[in-house]
Amino acid sequence: MTLTPEHAAHFASIALGHVRREYPNKPDHTLAGDTDARTPRQLHPVFFGSYDWHSCVHGYWMLARLVRRFPAMPPADAIRALFDAQLVAEKVAVECDYLAAPTARGFKRPYGWAWLLKLAHELSLLEEPRWARALAPLAEIFAQRFRDFLPRATYPVRVGTHFNTAFGLRMAADYAKGTADAGLLALLRDTALHWYGTDADCPAWGEPSGDDFLSSALIEAACMRRLLPATEFQPWFDRFLPRIAEREPATLFEPASVSDRTDGKIAHLDGLNLSRAWCWRSIAAGLAPGDARRAIMAEAADRHLAAGLPHIAGDYMGEHWLASFAVLALDEP
Template sequence: MPHALTPETGARFAALTLGHVTREYPNKPDHTLAGPEDARTPAALHPVFHGSFDWHSCVHGYWLLARVLRLFPEGPQAPAIRALFDRQLTPEKVAGECAYLEAPTARGFKRPYGWAWALKLADELARLPEPRWARALAPMAEIFARRFRDFLPLSPYPVRVGTHFNTAFGLRMAADYADGTGDTALTDLLRATALRWYGEDADCPAWGEPSGDDFLSSALIEAECLRRLLPADAFAPWFDRFLPRLAERRPETLFRPATVTDRSDGKIAHLDGLNLSRAWCLRALAGALPDGDPRSPVLREAAEAHLAAALPHLADDYMGEHWLASFALLALEA
């Protein structure tokens, strides 16, 4: 049977995430010091998002909690999620996050991965029946939306690595916020940028995948980005050109789950995330194909193999525990 998201799975993911979003240490800050006064603790730098080992993982941990709360509002972790949001997602604490972002040294902070997850969180909070949390986060979301608006026209080339710097992932996640807020100008900018960066790509060999640091497939996240941003009639011919031999399970590397040899090593643990993010993209792409398309069962079978390889290991070590569940949720929902 295909892997599925159940209330029990959602509760397990939420319990796991509640255990680290306020855990301040260990912590890997992405912080530039302009002077000795900038040497501060994670909680002093980031009043809201100081847990989960690093800022971006904490942000998408909050997204997971918001998503689980919306899907399962009566679930066993719902009271704890609401209490956390009431405690942390306040105008005063978000103002502290915004003050950090306005410093000149923070111009490129978490670009584009953290930007995208911050907007994804804002979009999810806006879909909850309790509007106070979305209202509180709105000023921070607008900062990141503005950063996308300012940065994308300046950037002549995409970044295709399988890590946080991947630009296709950033565009794809930001699209949900742009659509959710009705910001058609931002949606148009995201789409135009995707076409400028990726529109002429064809016959992708995926020859560099996976590297030992990947948690994204540069090939599949590019395809998922275009699936999300293009109309179906424009995506179909692009996808046919980009990965023309999927029905033959080629490029073969995309169908073989990555091997993880040491889950206590943060970089090697990325490969569990690669298996989960591939499953997310494979499922989403299969769902975009017409009925009877021979590629669909091939993609779904590959997704299940990747899920089977990664789902048992979400909490094996804190190097994966602090972030993997978010990608597991994306994959199970796709």
């Protein structure tokens, strides 16, 4: 399965319906006084929709990716109009000012940081440069936050939710490579090796947890595949998950069951199925062409995609974010 024009138009229509939908909203906002009590649109004039800030950011990323891949699709003009209205210097400046407050030091670390950089990279690939230029000051703030934070981060975070550090490194790597920021890229790689370089024989015994949308095992492998040259990645992977040929650990091959899609946490498990598909495809692409494990991984990816794709829309608890992960799975090995 690959990303089709039909997928793109469907996913884009979903995102266009929520990136400027202000409510319901779950702000990640610390109040230092009465004057800090403001609406989502006042706090974040660009990314106020999609239930929460980080989902809005990756909704914009998905729209940028889709309009680049299918510039003539029916929703393309609406995407460009959205970017013209929202990705402008005045609104981005308010987003930047928000981050200057001491209470915002840890805002969206590392998930939102990584997605904002991922968006900045995707915008830089579009023919129209003004949107990337407008977002650049905000991207640089988050790039600097990675530079400041990673040397202090003694330990990784291995959960299957927003705090996962391997996901953060993986997504920030695209920005670092795209901007030819050799210093940031080296920091990301060195941090990954420090955190994960000696990991071996991963049991994946804790997967899936009840509100995971990431596989802590597979996103770590996808992170290392992105940051290491192939000659270093394959031996690392052979140690990390040595029994893939036997389809072990078995839990990584079985799509998650979702019992209640109106529950925001349980609905995360649809995202787990999609993100696992993305990771399986990414890891397989890092192995030698003749490696028999590639076919096993492709089969696992297809099973997870089949479990996740039918549930992109329906209830807002999933609808405000799942399509982005479907695009990762279908279009980003």
